[in-house]
Each structure stands twice: as C-alpha cells, then as structure tokens.
Amino acid sequence: MRASWLRWAIPAAVVPVLMLLAYGFKTNPHEIPSPLLDRPAAAFTLTTFGGSPVSLESLRGKVVMLNFWASWCRPACYEEAPTLERTWREYKDKGVMVVGVDIQDRAEAAQKFLAEFGHSFPNAPDPAGRVAVDYGVYGVPETFFIDRKGRVRFKQVGALTDEIARQRLDTLLKEPW
C-alpha cells in the first residue's frame, strides 16, 4: 500500500512532542541561570540606613557577599538573616565584606527588621530598584558572591545557609589576589 507510511508516521510524530513535554515538566521554570556569572559586577553607590556611603568600588580587593532582601520577604529573608550576621562576624577580619541591599521596602519596616536581627554590616535601601536590575534580581532573597577582582562568581537564589556561605567565601578567599 502506497500510504502505509502514514500509519506509523502519525503515532511517531507524537514522540518528539512527548519528549519536549517530559523535558519541560522536569525543569524548574523559576530557576533561571544568571548571565552575570564570571562577569564584572555592576558598580553601585548607595547610602546606608545609617547615612554612610557604601560603594562596590571602595571594596575592590575584598570578597563581597551582596545580599538582596526585604522586610516583607517571609519566610526566606527571616530564615537567612541570622546566617548573614554570623557569616559577617566570622569573616569580617578575613577580607570579606557583607553588604545588604533592601529592595521595594518601607524604611521603618526595614529598620525594624535590621534591629530585630542586630545586623552590624552595612545595609542600604535601593529605592528605584536600579541596583536590583543591574544584578538581574528577580526575587528576594538573592545573594551574590563577588571575588577580589570585582567579578560575580556565585549566585544564591533563596535563603542562604551557613554551609553555602562558608563554602563560597572560602573558595573565593583561597584564590590568589
């Protein structure tokens, strides 16, 4: 029969569709790889809640842990807050700087958050969201690890843990400067 190929061609056409669906359902649509990894981190100059300036430029030569957060970000930002302060205390004398950037927040709520966790590292609001977009932030919390040469090396989406922070910082501190 001349058109007998049609008999198996039609069911066979389903196979690539099924494969595409299988692939699509297995990937997490919320996990988007950052194009910023291994590229120079965007410069920023912000004013902390305390009123002092903080810029990436002035931190060249230090490993920077840049954390984006918000007081309305529950529960992840609250979960990781103690980790941030612990990490800062453990690493501040080893050449590490921790900087918090508060996005889409109200000043009073943000300051209440900082007081609640006793954060002693610089935290600054990003009122127009410029720094957040410069870092391709799409949700809070997100944490960027910037090496001594000022390049973005790791990105953590979601709550940071002591283990991840330590592992990332130790890796970057070991690199020759």
Next chain:
Amino acid sequence: MIRGLARALAILLLLAGACAPSRAVAAPVDEKTVHDVAAQLRCVVCQSLSVADSPSETASQMRGIIRERLAAGESPEQVRAYFVEKYGEWILLAPPKSGFNLLVWVVPFAGIGLGLVLVAIILRRWSRAAPASAPSVMDPALRERIRRELSELDKP
C-alpha cells in the same frame, strides 16, 4: 481690574504648577516608547505578564528605569539589550529569531504546513478510492445470489 488680572494670573500659575512638573521631567521621553519597550520585557515576578501590563512594584520600577535610560539618550534597542544583559534572553517575551530559538518560530508553521499536506493527501485518497472500489468489493457470487433471489421474489 488689576486685582482681577492678578487673580487670573494666580489661577493660571496654579494650573501650570499642577501640570507642569510631571511634564517637565518626562518631556524628552515619549511614554509610548517606554510602553513599547516595557511590553517586550517579561515581568520578573509575575507569570507571563509584560513589564507594561504588570501592576507589581518591580514592573513599575523597571518602567522607571526604562524611562530613565531613554531620557539619558539610549535607543529602545539599547534599553532592551541592557535588560537582556542582566537577565538573559529569558526576559524577552518573544524569543529572538536566531539560533536555537528559531525553532520556536519555524516549527509551528512547519507543523501547520505538514498537517495541510497530510489532510490533502488523505482527502485525495478518499475521494479517488470511494467510487472506484465500491463496486469491486462485492463478491460476484453474492451478486449472483442476490440477483437470483430477487427474481425469485418477482415470481408470483
């Protein structure tokens, strides 16, 4: 007379004050251009909404950044490129028509074309096969029997 003039002037100034500041700031940027760029970008905190359509604060800040960059003299293309540089091609609602993404543009049309060809082939087969094969399907013996039985019926 003078008092009337002064009052008119005051009202005019008030009116000007009410409308002027926002216009003065946004004057160099065409809001339509801002909207056009925003409409091409995916709102990063929503599901399948553009930055132009989303009411979220993130989208509103992004529109602000688009406006700011256009005001600074960047072309809409440059502003788009800036967002792609920061978020990757993922941020574009329509994938670019090049490389692997070309598949997304080509496959649906290729699928429609293939489907049409398939339908045409099947329709032709049906329309050609139907009249030709119908008589030949009948068994000659059966035909003979029917003919015989019909003539039996006709007999009184």
